[in-house]
Amino acid sequence: xxxxxxxxxxxxxxxxxxxxxxxxxxxxxxxxxxxxxxxxxxxxxxxxxxxxxxxxxxxxxxxxxxxxxxxxxxxxxxxxxxxxxxxxxxxxxxxxxxxxxxxxxxxxxxxxxxxxxxxxxxxxxxxxxxxxxxxxxxxxxxxxxxxxxxxxxxxxxxxxxxxxxxxxxxxxxxxxxxxxxxxxxxxxxxxxxxxxxxxxxxxxxxxxxxxxxxxxxxxxxxxxxxxxxxxxxxxxxxxxxxxxxxxxxxxxxxxxxxxxxxxxxxxxxxxxxxxxxxxxxxxxxxxxxxxxxxxxxxxxxxxxxxxxxxxxxxxxxxxxxxxxxxxxxxxxxxxxxxxxxxxxxxxxxxxxxxxxxxxxxxxxxxxxxxxxxxxxxxxxxxxxxxxxxxxxxxxxxxxxxxxxxxxxxxxxxxxxxxxxxxxxxxxxxxxxxxxxxxxxxxxxxxxxxxxxxxxxxxxxxxxxxxxxxxxxxxxxxxxxxxxxxxxxxxxxxxxxxxxxxxxx
Ligand code: 0RQ
Numbered sequence: 050x051x052x053x054x055x056x057x058x059x060x061x062x063x064x065x066x067x068x069x070x071x072x073x074x075x076x077x078x079x080x081x082x083x084x085x086x087x088x089x090x091x092x093x094x095x096x097x098x099x100x101x102x103x104x105x106x107x108x109x110x111x112x113x114x115x116x117x118x119x120x121x122x123x124x125x126x127x128x129x130x131x132x133x134x135x136x137x138x139x140x141x142x143x144x145x146x147x148x149x150x151x152x153x154x155x156x157x158x159x160x161x162x163x164x165x166x167x168x169x170x171x172x173x174x175x176x177x178x179x180x181x182x183x184x185x186x187x188x189x190x191x192x193x194x195x196x197x198x199x200x201x202x203x204x205x206x207x208x209x210x211x212x213x214x215x216x217x218x219x220x221x222x223x224x225x226x227x228x229x230x231x232x233x234x235x236x237x238x239x240x241x242x243x244x245x246x247x248x249x250x251x252x253x254x255x256x257x258x259x260x261x262x263x264x265x266x267x268x269x270x271x272x273x274x275x276x277x278x279x280x281x282x283x284x285x286x287x288x289x290x291x292x293x294x295x296x297x298x299x300x301x302x303x304x305x306x307x308x309x310x311x312x313x314x315x316x317x318x319x320x321x322x323x324x325x326x327x328x329x330x331x332x333x334x335x336x337x338x339x340x341x342x343x344x345x346x347x348x349x350x351x352x353x354x355x356x357x358x359x360x361x362x363x364x365x366x367x368x369x370x371x372x373x374x375x376x377x378x379x380x381x382x383x384x385x386x387x388x389x390x391x392x393x394x395x396x397x398x399x400x401x402x403x404x405x406x407x408x409x410x411x412x413x414x415x416x417x418x419x420x421x422x423x424x425x426x427x428x429x430x431x432x433x434x435x436x437x438x439x440x441x442x443x444x445x446x447x448x449x450x451x452x453x454x455x456x457x458x459x460x461x462x463x464x465x466x467x468x469x470x471x472x473x474x475x476x477x478x479x480x481x482x483x484x485x486x487x488x489x490x491x492x493x494x495x496x497x498x499x500x501x502x503x504x505x506x507x508x509x510x511x512x513x514x515x516x517x518x519x520x521x522x523x524x525x526x527x528x529x530x531x532x533x534x535x536x537x538x539x540x541x542x543x544x545x546x547x548x549x550x551x552x553x
Contacts, residue, residue: 051223054267055190059215062267066092069214069266070100075111076136077179080170080206083125084118084363084390085317085342086275088199090182090216091124092268101134112136114175118201118362118390119163119341119434120144122275130156137175140166141432152428160422160432163341164394167205171235181210185257186221188267193256196229197221198274198371199363200387204231204257213263220271224378229387231257234395243397248312248337249358249386276368279345282323285451285482289320290327292485293407293447296478298332300445306405312339314399314439315347316408317365320449322346324407329353339402341393341435343385345370351384358384362393394435399442406443408436410450410471412461413479413504415497415513416529417488419448419471425540426467433470440475452481452506458548460509462500464516465536479504493529494521508550512539 054060070093073079083089097113104111114137115129126144129135135147139159142148151158161169170178183206186197196203197218207213232253234243244252282290300306310333315321325346328336338347338359345367350356364387366374374381392398399406410419411430421436422429440446448471450461461481473496479486484503488496501513520530539549546552 051187053187053217053219053269056188056192056261058261059188059192059264059267062264063269064266066096066268066270067099069093069268070096072212072214072265073097073113073180076114078114078116078175078177080178080181080202080210081115081117081121081125082183082199082201082203082206083121084199084201085120085365086122086277087364087366088184088197088201088274089117089121089125090184091122091218091272092270093182093214093216094125095128098128098132098134101129101132105133116140116166116170116175116202118199118203120431124272141434143431148429158429160429162394162433162437163390163435164396164438165391167202167389167391170202170205170209177211178206178209180212180214181206182214182216183207183257184216184218184221186218186225187223188215188217189256192261193258195226195256196231196387197225200229200231200389201362202390204233204389205391207257207259208233211263212265213259214266214268215264216268216270218270218272220273220375222375222378226255227382228378228385229255231255231389232392233389234391243392243395245392245398246401248339248360248402249384251386273368274366274371276366276371278367279322280319282319282326286320286323287327288482289449289480290324292480293324293449294327294331296485296487309333309335309337311403311405311444312337314338314340314404314406314443315342315344316436317342317344317434318409320409321407324449325350329355339393339398339404341390341439348374348381351381358386360386360388360393362388362390390435394438396438396442399439403444404439404442405445405447406439407447407449408440410448410461412459412463412466413448413450413476413500414463414466415500415517416493417473417476417479417496417500418466418469419476420466420468421470423468425544426537437470440471445477446471446475447478447480448476449480452483452504453508457506457508458550459543460506460513460539460549462505462509462513463539463549464513464520465531467537467540481506512551
């Protein structure tokens with residue numbers, strides 16, 4: 050195997066996680082690595098949580114302000130939430146204990162576009178960054194840092210932080226050199242284009258760079274990434290995948306998409322994974338991916354030769370796929386490139402590559418406004434993540450969901466969404482297991498008719514038809530008919546009775 054810490058001055062900095070964590074002070078702004086459960090530090094955050102608990106039992110305050118790439122894992126968000134050691138969190142969280150604190154009003158959470166978090170830190174919107182805690186797969190003899198399974202905001206944190214702590218993770222592939230393209234557009238000169246013209250092109254360096262003077266601790270670990278299993282595609286997911294493949298074939302026939310489609314962005318979750326599995330059986334070949342996260346489904350498309358190349362900022366693999374990747378990483382050299390999230394999600398590149406974006410949602414209204422984040426308008430689920438970066442700038446923006454949630458007590462198609470992440474203009478196609486509504490070029494009334502007829506579940510379709518008929522008669526005006534007192538009554542009924550259905 051490779052030498053994980055090749056740089057002599059850093060060998061002298063090797064220490065325990067407990068010693069490293071002592072460099073982090075109360076109220077520090079801490080930038081940690083991590084994106085969709087991969088490439089996050091595992092041991093230092095747990096030692097930090099223990100420090101916090103000890104200080105709390107002594108009656109002393111201790112909490113940090115935490116920014117990452119995106120979601121992490123139980124060792125990071127989970128342990129820090131359990132220790133009540135976080136006062137501020139951005140830009141994305143999907144961990145349950147942290148979510149509970151946010152929804153209890155105990156953690157200030159800023160849910161932001163993933164492409165823009167680095168800009169906020171460069172601009173010191175939250176003050177200067179005190180500490181960066183970054184997982185790497187190895188350190189070369191000349192002190193360059195070989196990234197691990199995610200890139201996220203790491204170079205930005207390394208550039209801004211006054212103190213740097215590194216976790217060198219030997220569980221990560223020893224063959225990661227060459228998978229990353231570390232490029233920061235900042236400092237390239239104002240008004241210059243990003244010179245990337247191919248999905249797997251390279252414009253930056255293979256490694257991160259850090260001022261060695263700032264590195265105060267190097268911790269060795271062998272702890273795996275979060276690596277959750279995907280459930281096998283269920284009936285709804287397979288139907289959604291089927292409608293989408295038919296739609297893409299239709300678009301190819303119409304000449305609006307090339308036979309190998311345009312590069313695909315695919316969101317997180319089981320439905321997204323099912324769509325990728327569906328593509329394996331579909332007619333399309335030589336596909337490309339320009340996305341945020343590489344799930345199992347994309348690696349399988351690469352294995353089967355259906356997909357040629359993919360660009361992302363992170364992996365998010367099942368334990369079996371992660372183990373397979375760690376053994377056979379070299380197979381993917383040159384075909385898989387991981388970039389900073391400011392680049393993987395950059396508006397300029399998403400427009401340039403004519404991306405087809407496919408994301409999940411919590412609910413859509415009859416006009417196609419989408420809520421991806423706030424349950425009943427007030428409880429955060431995860432965050433907007435990269436879905437806004439992609440939906441706004443994609444050539445084709447698809448949102449997909451089962452038409453009901455919670456066993457039918459919730460309709461995911463509603464009269465009005467109580468929180469909007471994606472405005473109707475950024476939502477071109479809505480797909481449920483009931484069908485696919487192509488909304489391009491339609492007026493609000495036409496969109497509503499189509500969404501109700503095609504996407505709504507039969508349990509809720511008559512209720513939506515009735516609402517819309519009344520709205521078309523009693524609305525203040527008729528461009529986008531709405532009944533203001535009733536628009537949120539479905540959500541209020543769920544809050545009061547546990548179901549959006551009217552009990553008879
Ligand atoms: O609840 O966890 O209690 O079972 O919400 O829903 O059906 O498992 O769907 O995993 O595809 O997630 C929008 C959250 C969908 C995701 C969202 C309940 C449901 C379940 C999860 P349980 P499912 P998914 C790039 C793209 C924003 C970020 C993004 C997301 C739970 O897609 O976070 O797109 N998107 N990033 O029961 C109340 C409703 C509901 C509902 C579902 N209408 N009301 N609860 N649920 N619909 C990647 C990154 O950015 C990293």
